[in-house]
Amino acid sequence: MSSTSHFPEGSPYDVETRQRLEQDAKEIIARYPKTRSALLPMLHLVQSVDGCVTQEGVNFCAAVLDVTPAQVTGVATFYTQYKRRPMGDYHVGVCINTLCAVLGGDEIWDALSEHVGVGHDEVTEDGKVSLERLECNAACDFAPVMMVNWEFYDNQTPETAKRLVDDLRAGRPVPPTRGPDSLCTFKQASRVLAGFPDGRANEGVQAGPESVVGLELAKEKGWEAP
Amino acid sequence: MGGAVTTLTPVLTRNWDQADSFTLAGYERDGGYSSLRQALTMEPSAIVEAVKDSGLRGRGGAGFPTGMKWGFLAQGTGKPTYLVVNADESEPGTCKDIPLMLANPHVLVEGIVISSFAIGAHQAFIYVRGEVLHVIRRLQQAVAEAYEAGYLGTDILGSGFDLELVVHAGAGAYICGEETALLDSLEGFRGQPRLKPPFPAVAGLYGGPTVVNNVESIASVPSIVGRGADWFASMGTEKSKGFGIFSLSGHVTRPGQYEAPLGITLRELLEMAGGIREGHELKFWTPGGSSTPIFTAEHLDVPLDFESVGAAGSMLGTRALQIFDETTCVVRAVSRWTDFYAHESCGKCTPCREGTYWLKQMLKRLDAGQGTEEDLSTMNDIADNILGRSFCALGDGATSPIHSSIKYFREEYLAHFTHGGCPFDPAKSTKWGA
Numbered sequence A: 001m002s003s004t005s006h007f008p009e010g011s012p013y014d015v016e017t018r019q020r021l022e023q024d025a026k027e028i029i030a031r032y033p034k035t036r037s038a039l040l041p042m043l044h045l046v047q048s049v050d051g052c053v054t055q056e057g058v059n060f061c062a063a064v065l066d067v068t069p070a071q072v073t074g075v076a077t078f079y080t081q082y083k084r085r086p087m088g089d090y091h092v093g094v095c096i097n098t099l100c101a102v103l104g105g106d107e108i109w110d111a112l113s114e115h116v117g118v119g120h121d122e123v124t125e126d127g128k129v130s131l132e133r134l135e136c137n138a139a140c141d142f143a144p145v146m147m148v149n150w151e152f153y154d155n156q157t158p159e160t161a162k163r164l165v166d167d168l169r170a171g172r173p174v175p176p177t178r179g180p181d182s183l184c185t186f187k188q189a190s191r192v193l194a195g196f197p198d199g200r201a202n203e204g205v206q207a208g209p210e211s212v213v214g215l216e217l218a219k220e221k222g223w224e225a226p
Numbered sequence B: 001m002g003g004a005v006t007t008l009t010p011v012l013t014r015n016w017d018q019a020d021s022f023t024l025a026g027y028e029r030d031g032g033y034s035s036l037r038q039a040l041t042m043e044p045s046a047i048v049e050a051v052k053d054s055g056l057r058g059r060g061g062a063g064f065p066t067g068m069k070w071g072f073l074a075q076g077t078g079k080p081t082y083l084v085v086n087a088d089e090s091e092p093g094t095c096k097d098i099p100l101m102l103a104n105p106h107v108l109v110e111g112i113v114i115s116s117f118a119i120g121a122h123q124a125f126i127y128v129r130g131e132v133l134h135v136i137r138r139l140q141q142a143v144a145e146a147y148e149a150g151y152l153g154t155d156i157l158g159s160g161f162d163l164e165l166v167v168h169a170g171a172g173a174y175i176c177g178e179e180t181a182l183l184d185s186l187e188g189f190r191g192q193p194r195l196k197p198p199f200p201a202v203a204g205l206y207g208g209p210t211v212v213n214n215v216e217s218i219a220s221v222p223s224i225v226g227r228g229a230d231w232f233a234s235m236g237t238e239k240s241k242g243f244g245i246f247s248l249s250g251h252v253t254r255p256g257q258y259e260a261p262l263g264i265t266l267r268e269l270l271e272m273a274g275g276i277r278e279g280h281e282l283k284f285w286t287p288g289g290s291s292t293p294i295f296t297a298e299h300l301d302v303p304l305d306f307e308s309v310g311a312a313g314s315m316l317g318t319r320a321l322q323i324f325d326e327t328t329c330v331v332r333a334v335s336r337w338t339d340f341y342a343h344e345s346c347g348k349c350t351p352c353r354e355g356t357y358w359l360k361q362m363l364k365r366l367d368a369g370q371g372t373e374e375d376l377s378t379m380n381d382i383a384d385n386i387l388g389r390s391f392c393a394l395g396d397g398a399t400s401p402i403h404s405s406i407k408y409f410r411e412e413y414l415a416h417f418t419h420g421g422c423p424f425d426p427a428k429s430t431k432w433g434a
Ligand SMILES: Cc1cc2nc3c(=O)[nH]c(=O)nc-3n(C[C@H](O)[C@H](O)[C@H](O)COP(=O)(O)O)c2cc1C
Pocket: B057, B058, B059, B060, B061, B062, B063, B064, B066, B086, B087, B088, B089, B090, B091, B174, B175, B176, B177, B178, B179, B180, B212, B213, B214, B215, B217, B218, B392, B393, B394
């Protein structure tokens, strides 16, 4: 299997980890009318333990969902959020879809990639930062947009982008612009994606400034729906 | 609306400036969940009728009448009926559902409970793209709060109606926004489109009758129930009723979300947004995301409703108004969108898989000034071969920027050949550039 594998081998789960994963898996499976629907959240779950999808994780998903490892692999390789090697503690994305690219995303990418010394889907040697060229992240009114561990960092410039990564590497906290009060790790983020809340929904703003420009104008002008 | 000044109509966005807008307490303070109480006293069929009468059309892009879609649900199949909310929002330029769910997740949850009651679904899902962690937290919390308050679960508010709601995070794939690919993904498979018919209304999730609706469509339902179909229909144009969120991005003075009646024009919206950024002028724009043919300054007065935008040669889509000024190279813009389609093509059908690949290669060459006028015809031909021949609408969408840019900006393509490369300075288009 391993010679043709798409994923790193991964170390075998110890008894405690496996028990916890089995418990989580049960909870995930119980959400759905059919077991197989649990596969996407299960893959997020194994990423929350391993930092990426490993062969061990694939085999675990296959075992609890009663499908073959090949079937799990076929799904895991289809989606870009499932990583084939461990990403950095801070997985940094720069939106390079047209709108953001034109407004400066391309410049940010070039500057950041050079500054950090890694390219798309690569990780720094200290394992702290990985970079990804992102497609539109539904935040175009905040362009140019960056994401770290899937939290929003809006309205970036090459300078703020470099400073952001420097701060993260130096352990200086930088809260997202629309997100919780501090960043969680890629693994912690993956656990939320698997459907296990981390209790941080109340943190951060309800909306960014751009989200309310229309509402503010309406209030100023006294405009309302009839 | 004839002649009168169009004004904004905040409904879904109305509470977004309240710090606790996303909490149950904040939402209820504003009258939240009163429409649900009302709906539970109605006949389900009366709710479907009200949504039909309101004229609400799908806000996810295609504009299919929502009430009619609900009316198509297969009856007596012996299989459960499902409601699936499409919260995948990944069409380039589209950025309305994400801020909506961040600031006001409860209006979506209330809409889901009412809509499920109307169509007889006891299980609903929100399929949300996975790259928006804080939005997912807000959804998870709103759903938990709604269970706690008795708005979800068994015997909702003593009505005897039961509903389970699951927040399901995707994992990064634009194609999963296509409704049948979304269903495959939700079933735990690769997200690839299914052959239609059967439509989801007949055989959808797990083969059961299924309604797939956009976030904004479902979030509009509480106001229709609470304030009436006539109220909703009093806004908008004859065949495009109601309000919608218009998302302005790019080279405008105040980009952001503007909730207005359908039929408002870009000229009016730009006026509200402070115009094109200082010292520049409008060059081209998308009315509804990258999959809708681009417009130019000659379309400033096209009413942004389904019919008028269609008649002018594009599509209303998701009201994702991406605005580019004269510093922007249209070839670069189209080339980047084409990279996106090539990357996101699921590979199931040949016209799209091969066509987007070739378009991408050609545009790279053209942008570098290594093309000929002949290549423009070739690109049009490749696009013609995708349009209408591909398995799902992703392929069709990929052709929109190609056809429309060649139509309006042929000279600019040619300028790349004569110039031996791109004649534009990308630094000028940046937010910090001049
Ligand atoms: C490639 C592709 C991506 C799509 N992405 C989305 C999306 O992110 N959100 C959405 O609501 N509809 C999307 N759609 C449209 C859906 O297929 C479907 O028409 C829509 O969810 C129906 O909801 P509505 O009638 O309420 O608009 C997409 C379609 C295609 C072809």
